[in-house]
Amino acid sequence: MSGFDPGRIRADFPILGEFIHGKPLIYLDNAASTQKPRAVIEATSRVYEHDYANVHRGVHTLSQRATDLFEGAREKVRAFINAGSDKEIVFVRGTTEAINLVAQSYGRANIGAGDEILITAMEHHSNIVPWQLLCQQTGAVLKVAPMNQAGELILDRFELSERTRLVSVAHMSNALGTLNPVKRIVELAHGRGVPVLLDGAQAVPHGAVDVQALDCDFYAFSGHKLYGPSGIGVLYGKAKLLDAMPPWQGGGDMIRMVTFERSEYNTLPYKFEAGTPDIAGAIALGAAIDYLQGIGMEAIAEYEQRLLHYATEKAKAIRGLKIIGEAAEKGAILSFTLEHVHPHDIGTLLDQLGIAVRAGHHCAMPVMDFYRVPATTRASFACYNTFEEVDALIEGVQQIIEVFG
Amino acid sequence: MFDEIRDLYQEVVFDHNRNPRNFRVMEDATRKIDGFNPLCGDRITLYIKVNDGIIEDVSFQGSGCAISTASASLMTEIVRGQSEEQAHEWFELFHRITTGQDERASFEELGKLAVLAGVRAYPARVKCATLPWHSLEAALKNEAESVSTE
CATH class of the missing domain: 3.90.1150.10 (Aspartate Aminotransferase, domain 1)
Structure with missing residues (x-):
């Protein structure tokens, strides 16, 4: 080698x-969490020692510097998973929050009583419970595609129905290690016009991911399993879908204009980033990506x-x-x-x-x-x-x- | 190789883990309770038969680690034949010791149960040792069918 x-x-x-x-x-x-290289640790201290201020707000130099680094990290994430645009990269706390975001925003807007969400038998709780909550809220039904004894998805029995509105599948199983045939799953789902969310928490640290080649609609992962800090994660979503989705949390940074009567929401990806984000976390995640791409x-x-x-x-x-x-x-x-x-x-x-x-x-x-x-x-x-x-x-x-x- | 941890994994623990005492379903139990440790997935079903305030019989079923199995097994030996009040006092004592509220070095009054005092040094494992006892305490109080260490 x-x-x-x-x-x-x-x-x-x-x-x-x-x-x-x-x-x-x-x-x-x-698989629970990776350790951090010096590059990530130092990037974190460097932000706080030299470049820290709130982002997207100040006219002052430090705020501009922090914003540039923060947005630079977004671009690194985009390139890392080969997304088409920075607008498609939403910073969240982690995979769990990313999935909850899709469930509560996309899900509540597009999934109703009697509709189905299809997951697999090998999902992490974070790709089960958000859907159960959505089902309780909407009357939708959670369907589970079976696996065999080896821990492989049984593709013949990966059945979408007339009512399937969303497919959400682990790219790689955290308990078994199974790498799912996600490209094939996306093809199957798209054949019926159903969007697919891939839970990439485990897959991302172990190999190159290309969201455009996979053609998935959403891709979620965490920084802390990717040699980056905890508390930062990523939701990739196709711009077309994200654009049509309602915000899921309200607050600063996600709005363009607010009166007591109504608010206009910000453009992508900020529409989904209410409040001050994990600025140093995102920048350090960018450092982790640089480090990994170096290898x-x-x-x-x-x-x-x-x-x-x-x-x-x-x-x-x-x-x-x-x-x-x-x-x-x-x-x-x-x-x-x-x-x-x-x-x-x-x-x-x-x-x-x-x-x-x-x-x-x-x-x-x-x-x-x-x-x-x-x-x-x-x-x-x-x-x-x-x-x-x-x-x-x-x-x-x-x-x-x-x-x- | 595992010298340092022998204070926890003593021969008594291995013995009770290999051959748990009173490991059976009790058909005529007066109370039955399911204990669960969500952290590790340990499950225990505890059966007790109480007559006139006396625990006439006690048994358990379930799957758990060596610490929880040995703890359950030892517990059944200790509380059988005791009054509910006595069993409650055992629970209190065991709980104080395993959670480090009682810092004495030796616990003669614990008898065989003293081997589990070593669990104090392993905070991640305390719940394994206390799960059966929490289940017993809940059964004595006649609480709902299931108890959790969380």
């Missing part, structure tokens, strides 16, 4: 030098696939270990259960070895119900993880099995 050097990447992440219980940190909880998303994807393959082979060799989620197309997530050892115990014991994993239902309780497990242990990889760290994980799991006898 030319050019890709995990050692050099690791040196960019100060936190990877931490010791946990006296052991070097092995951070394998990247190259293709190189990251290729490296992580090798890590995943290596970890999967090693895990399969452990007796009593069952991998949950064996889709042919997968991102760098290894979810598993052990016979006789509960994930919570595995999590605590691995932590003793300095290894951070997630143990639980991963905010995907329906997925746990599907596999009839209360929880799984999930190791999720990022570009700074190494083959040695995978070895340590496997070794740790074997020791846990011994201890539990």
Whole structure:
């Protein structure tokens, strides 16, 4: 592999030098949140030390500087996902807020009693509950497309009906790692004139995303899973759809003119950005994108696939270990259960070895119900993880099995 | 390898996890309650048979980690045959200790249950140990059918 050097990447992440219980940190909880490179940390302090003021308001120099950086970050996001226009990039708090925005704005305006919203069996709670709320408000019905035992969507049974008004699907499953055939899903939905929202929270850090090539109508993701700060995220929406949607929160910055009788709303994307945004967060997200593009998303994807393959082979060799989620197309997530050892115990014991994993239902309780497990242990990889760290994980799991006898 | 955590994962815990006591459905229970820890998905169904203020029988079912299973198993051994009042006092004591409100180093009066005092050092796991006890407390108070650690 030319050019890709995990050692050099690791040196960019100060936190990877931490010791946990006296052991070097092995951070394998990247699907929950990734660590931050120095470039992101420094971008944050630089804003506050040199360039901070409120955006879109002041005539003074600092406000102009902050606005330029903030809008510059929007342009970086646009280029990163290859959106057609900056107007289509709405800054939000995260994926969850992005989905809620679509549910409450697009949903309430376009979805009524008896209409259907189609999701899949592998969704994160944040792509279930906003729709349930919408259904309660409107009388719409939530439909769930099934998956098979490997954790793959059953495309033949991905059925849109006459009443389907919106499809909302995870690009990549956080609990299973499954990469969904989203291009095909968009084609199927568009064939019936139904718009598609893709929950990109997990997919975005693991490979290049091109929203125009996917032709999705909405794409949502979070900064904190993309090596950026928490509290900032992105909703991409096609301008045509966003334009027609009503605002979902009112306040400053989202208006053009206000009287006590009525208000005129601002243009895109500001119509959906009421109040002072997370200015430093957006700018730091821009820094994260710069950092990732310096490495190259293709190189990251290729490296992580090798890590995943290596970890999967090693895990399969452990007796009593069952991998949950064996889709042919997968991102760098290894979810598993052990016979006789509960994930919570595995999590605590691995932590003793300095290894951070997630143990639980991963905010995907329906997925746990599907596999009839209360929880799984999930190791999720990022570009700074190494083959040695995978070895340590496997070794740790074997020791846990011994201890539990 | 796991030396430091042996204060929590002691042999008693492994024993009760492997062979939980009173792990059964109770057909003639006078109260039944479902306990749930939304953080980790642990579920417990606790059955008690109370007669004249005395807990004549207690059992549980469910799936949980070693800490919650051992805690439930030990609890059933301790409170069987006790009065509701005594069981409530056990709950209070156990709760004080596991949440660090009682900072003594040793808990002789806890007997076997003392092994779970080690959970104090692992805040993320305290709820595992207390779930069965919260369920018991709710059952004693005859509260709604389900209890959550949240």
